[in-house]
Amino acid sequence: MLIGKVLGSTEIEVDGVVADLGGPLPRRLVTALLAAEGRPVAEPTLAEAIWGDEAPASPTSSLQANVSRLRRTLGRPALARAGEGYRLAVDDTDAARFAADVRRGRELLADERPGEALRLFDSALARWRGDAYADLPHTYARPALEELRAVAEEERLAARLTAGDAPGVTGDLEAAVTAQPYRERRWELLILALYRGGRQADSLAALRRVRKRLADDLGIDPGPALQELEGRLLAQDPGLLLASRPAPAVRPLSHFFGRAAELAALSELLASARLVTLVGPGGAGKTRLAIEYAAARDPWFVRLADVTEPALVPAAVAAAAGVRGATTDAIATALGDRPGLLLLDNCEHVVAAAAELTLGLLARCPRLRVLATSREPLAVDGERLLPVAPLPAADAIALLTDRITAVRPGWRPGPEESATLTRLAAALDGIPLALELAAARARVLGLAELLDMLHDRFPALGPVPRGALAPHETLEAAVAWSVDLLGADDRAMLLRLWPFEGGFPLSAVEDDLDALSSLVARSVVVADTTVTPARYRLLEIVRAYCRQHDPDREDSRERHAAWVRRLVERHAPLLRGDRSAHSVRLLNRELANLRAGIVHDLGVRPAAALRTAGLLEWLWFRGGLVAEGLPLLRAALAAAPDAPATDRARAHLGASMLRYMSGDQGATDDLYEGLDLLGDGPDHDGAILATQAAYYESLYWSFRGDFERAIAPARRSIARSTTLGEEWIRPAAEMSLGAALAGAGELDEGRRVLAAAREQAIARGQGWTAAMCGLLLARALLARPAQPGAALSVVREALDLFDAEDDVGNVLAGLHTGAYAMVLTGRVAEAARLLVAVRRAAGRRGLDPDLADPIRAAALAAAIPQTELEAAEGNDDQDESALLALLGPKSGNT
Incomplete structure (x- = not known):
């Protein structure tokens, strides 16, 4: 993208970077072409602009040489031959933006x-870096721009005056008329500012000064605008004072939803309360809600968005209430x-100014009530807050439609x-x-095009329509208004939060509760205190703004990924212990963040991505x-071939479990790849992993029906857990042995081992292992069809434990096992209904319970x-908790 800059020394920005145009001659060439505003410029005209009366012997050759060098910088399509000359095509210019x-x-x-x-006007004037077309002062375009600059300066002063800043703007207007005494608009504004500031004599004196100046220097009378103003001053026209805004007695023209x-x-x-403040993020509809409520109550409406200085708040309220004195006492x-x-x-x-004035008015006006809208509370004693959240889905769709x-x-x-x-x-x-602008x-x-616009960049949804209540021109301006009001530290924190997907806990901001509370109070971060721990998130429009304006996006992504790595290192080891349910829920809540952190690391630190994805093996499994975990494990294994053997082994074992759950017959490829990587001499972590992998292997062969092959790895896992002193592995290892023995024909011994393993797991607080013992025990009972009722009861208890552990896969x-037990009890139709629902729910997660x-x-x-x-196919889908009811109540002791 090419941006031409001529409001000062000539510059061309190429995709945001200022291009090196070379010396003064090529700069003059570029300036002359920019002055033509995209029209072709003939070679003789360009030569005169560049060299004036000192053109070289062969100006055409010199001109072509300069063009050739500039094309290498700007690109041939931008600087093209056109007839007998050249044209420069840019996407925009600072002059055009200034004029707009x-x-x-x-x-x-x-x-x-x-x-x-x-x-x-401030934004427009800030574009000037010096004189227009400074590298080519003799251009017809310069006077027009300089005149528009003078107009902008005047209208900026007029805006300050209209906003109620008569005392503050008077000094600047005095300086403006001194600088250009023949511009009557400046005198008009000065005279009006003096009058509105209560200086009627000075106002008339200024009028006499300009009249004398014009007569003495130019021999003319003031123009119509000044003459009309003089008549109104002499008549003390009350309309010269700030007119109060009409109260919103009439509802806005558009429909109101929700x-x-x-x-x-x-x-x-x-x-009951005398001060209520509607608080919420920018664009949430606080103003519209307040006006809908107040429309029939004839309020004094004060639009403080137009007030630029806190000191002007009383003047704005006085104007709205029709009070001449601009002080709290007068109002x-x-x-x-x-x-x-x-x-x-x-x-x-x-x-602060609004709060001070409100407090003073409420103390002295006993029948006054105040309704305020703000992105943060006024913090006045007795204030009641009413949060204005975004519209719920149904109302948002209705408004959009x-x-x-x-x-x-x-x-x-x-x-x-x-x-x-x-x-x-x-x-x-x-x-x-945002909905209105979209x-x-x-x-x-x-x-669909609108939706695509929102994916990768801040939504460029255009300006608000005329007459709308929104105080900001665009959605970006609404967000910028909130962000710019933050202190430097709070703003820096906010801009770093955009990489978080689906929200974040307090730990994500290093437990900086004060800073986070400030962002919540100012409605740029949304807090959900209905969950524990409390959760925070950025609205997507705020998040998009932060992504776009973050000064160091890569650092923010790295900070987010580092937080993900720390979170996983801390909680992954707990996925098998007595706090496993808590850790599963916590990590499940952060699933979108986990994915984003791993994807980031895949590109910059693949070994870390592999370790993180591998440590989450039990989260993926449980x-x-x-569909979530297997692609990440696959990508990490491919990206980090030189990662530590233990980390690669863990990832292979995790992939093996997920492949098995999906019904992939090649699950043993990853299983034995992981075992081979661990070898005979792993580190301590590797030895623990090898011990766990042994009972994984045993369970795999039991589930495949090869029970004899499952016995040896189960015994190996039991022995290794004792040797290592890692007794916490033993209940799961003995569980795998019990399942193998029961399936191999030693049913009573298998059931005894499973029951003992279940008791050990319960004693250690290993709810998941206790649940799996129950499921495997039920399957052992089903090997004797005479006991389907007892098996169904055990399944029901195991499912309650799995549900408490948030283990969707094993629920x-x-x-699936329960459906078989129901068939054996004669409940065939109900079993069919349950089986179909289980297959549907599993399919949505990439699972295949039949192959597993x-x-x-x-x-x-x-x-x-x-x-x-x-x-059964005709029945509606049900979630997993509803499916539990199909099994019926637990029958008690088993």
């Missing part, structure tokens, strides 16, 4: 939005004990567009401002996360008629 900002600022000022206008609960709560709060005296509602909108940037219909007459979404609308509303977090873009873009495996348990699968296929399965 000035034009829009004047429109905002005319629309009585001086605060926004002032910000645009917020019934908030409106009811607002009515209840203001019936309180005028209001007295009159009942009324004061609506202070957008307090966040002047929160209504606004799109407004720009697409006759449009009705079909099934595909309805699905896209749902995703679009979710991507915009239900933020009304709908406006739907006039020229398809819904959560039935085949489904247990339900071929013994029961074969028996089920023989026992359940196809007609029963087809009838």
Whole structure:
């Protein structure tokens, strides 16, 4: 992307980097081409611009040489031959952006939005770095730009005056008329500022000064605007003072959606409290909600977004209330004990001044109530807060549909567009401002295109429509307003949080509760205190803004990935202990962050990615996360061939378990690859892993029905756990032995070993191992068809334990076994219904319960008629907790 800069020394930015244009001659060439604004410039004109009267003997050759050098810098398409000359095509120029900002600022000022206008004029004037076309001063374009610059300076002062800053702007206006005494607009503003500041005599004196100056120097009278102002001054026209904004007695023109609960709560709060503040993120609809509530109550509406300085807050309130004195005392005296509602909108940037004024008014006006909107509380005694959250999904979709219909007459979404609308509303977090702007873009873009816009960059959704209540021109401006109000440290923290996916806990910000509380209080971070530990997240529009404005995105990604690595190192070892359920839930909650951290490390530190993905083997397994974990393990193994043997072995063993769960017959490839990597002399961690791998191997062969082959690795695991002194492995090792013995025909011994292993696991707080012992015991009982009722009861108890451990994969495996037990008790139709539901739920996770348990699968296929399965196919899907009920209640002691 090429950006030309001519408001100062000429520059060309190529994809954000200032290009080296060379010496003064090529700079003049570029300047002359930029001055033509994309039109071709003939060679003689260019030669005159570059050399003037000192052209070389062969200007054409010299010109072509300069063009050739510039093409290497800017690209041949940008600097192209055109007829008898050349043209320079750039994507934009600072001059064009300056002119657009000035034009829009004047429109905002005319629309009585001086605060926004002032910000645009500031932005426009900040683009100037010196004289326009400084490298080529003799250009017709320069006077026009300089004139527009003078206009922008004047209109900026007008915006300050309109916003109520008459005392503060007077000095700058005095300097402005001194600098250019013949520009009557400056005198007009100065005279008005003096009058509004209570200096009527000085105002008339200024009028006499300009009249005398024009007569003495130019022999002319003041123009029509000054003459009209003179008449109004002499008549003391009250309209010269700041006009109060009309109260929002009429509702906005667009439909209002949702917020019934908030409106009811607002009515209840203001019936008992005298100050209620609507708090929430930018664009959430606080202003609209306040106006919907206040519209029938004839409030004094104060738009504080237009107030640029805290000292001007009393003046804005006075103007809205029709009070001449711009002090708290004057306003309180005028209001007295009159009942009324004061609506202070957008307090966040002047929160201290708004709080001070509110406190003073409430203390002296006993029948006054104040409704404020802000991104942070006013922190006044007695204040009641009403959070304004983004719209829920149904209301967000309704609003989006209504606004799109407004720009697409006759449009009705079909099934595909309805699905896209749902995703679009979710991507915009239900933020009304974002939904409004997206709908406006739907006039020229398809819904799928709009959705694509939100994936990788901050949504460029355009300006708000005229007459809208939003105090900001664009969605980015709304977010920037919040971010810019933060202190430097808080802002730096916020900009680093964008890599977190799906939220984060307090530990993600190094337990800096004060800083995080500040971000929550200012509504740029959302807190969910209904879960333990509390969880925090950035709205997606805030997250996109932070991603775009983070000064060091790679460092932020690295910080996030380092946090993921620490989290996994701390909690992965707990996945088998007495706190395993807690760790499973905690890591499951961070699943999106785990994925993002591993994916980052795959590109920059693959060995770390391999270790992290491998340490999560039991999370992948217990959560039935085949589709999530297996690709990450595969990618990490491929990316880190030189990683430590123990880490590679662990990853292979994890991949083996997941492949088995998915029904992949090649699961033993990874199993034995892992065992081979551990070899005979691993480190201590490797020895522990080899001991665990031995009972993995035993369970694998038992599940495949090769029970004789399963006995030896189970005994090896038991022996190694004792030798290593890692007795915590023993219950799982003995469990695998019991399953092998029962399947090999030693049913009573197998059941005894399984029962003993279960007792050991319970004593050690190993809930998962106790649950697996129960499931394997049930399968042993099912080997004797005379005991299906007892097996079903054991399955039910095991499932409760698996459910408590958040082990989705084995809940489904247990339900699959339960279906077989139900068949043996004669409940064939119910078993068919359960089996179909289990297959559906497993399929969504990449699991195959039939291939993972071929013994029961074969028996089920023989026992359940196809007609029963087809009838069950018509039932709705159910989640795993609902499926437990199909087994019936536990029968008690087993």
